Amino acid sequence: MATDRVHLVGTVSTDARAAIGPVLKGLVNGAVTETPDGFDVDGWQEGTDPRELNRQLLSALRRVERRTRLRSEWTFDDVTYRFFDYALKGTRPASSDRP
Numbered sequence: 001m002a003t004d005r006v007h008l009v010g011t012v013s014t015d016a017r018a019a020i021g022p023v024l025k026g027l028v029n030g031a032v033t034e035t036p037d038g039f040d041v042d043g044w045q046e047g048t049d050p051r052e053l054n055r056q057l058l059s060a061l062r063r064v065e066r067r068t069r070l071r072s073e074w075t076f077d078d079v080t081y082r083f084f085d086y087a088l089k090g091t092r093p094a095s096s097d098r099p
Contacts, residue, residue: 005044006053010072013038016065023064027057041072050074050081051088058085 008028014020017038025032030043047053054072061068074081075094082089 004046004048004076006047006050007075008041008043008045008053008057008072009075010041010070011035011038012041012061013069013071014061014065015067019064020061020068023060027060038068048076050076051083054081054083055086 008030012020012024014037017034021032021034021039024039024041028041028043028045030041032043033040045053045057053074054070057072058068058070061070070083070085072083074083078094079091080094081091
């Protein structure tokens, strides 16, 4: 099965920014910006299943700091999937006019 680029926009909250930052930058192809609570992320990952990509990213971050939290939106095949940690919170059609 071929992989596609899946767009990720999210917020990572952590008390261990120094440890999480390098891991996050190594996992996400895109912009990782430090914030007072953690990081904002806007980038791409290769895959075909947003749920699996979200699980892989959060699991990798939690191996470094167990209390890391992830709010994310993954856009794939014109559908945006919203997650809080591992839980899917909803889907919606992707909109090209959103900022």
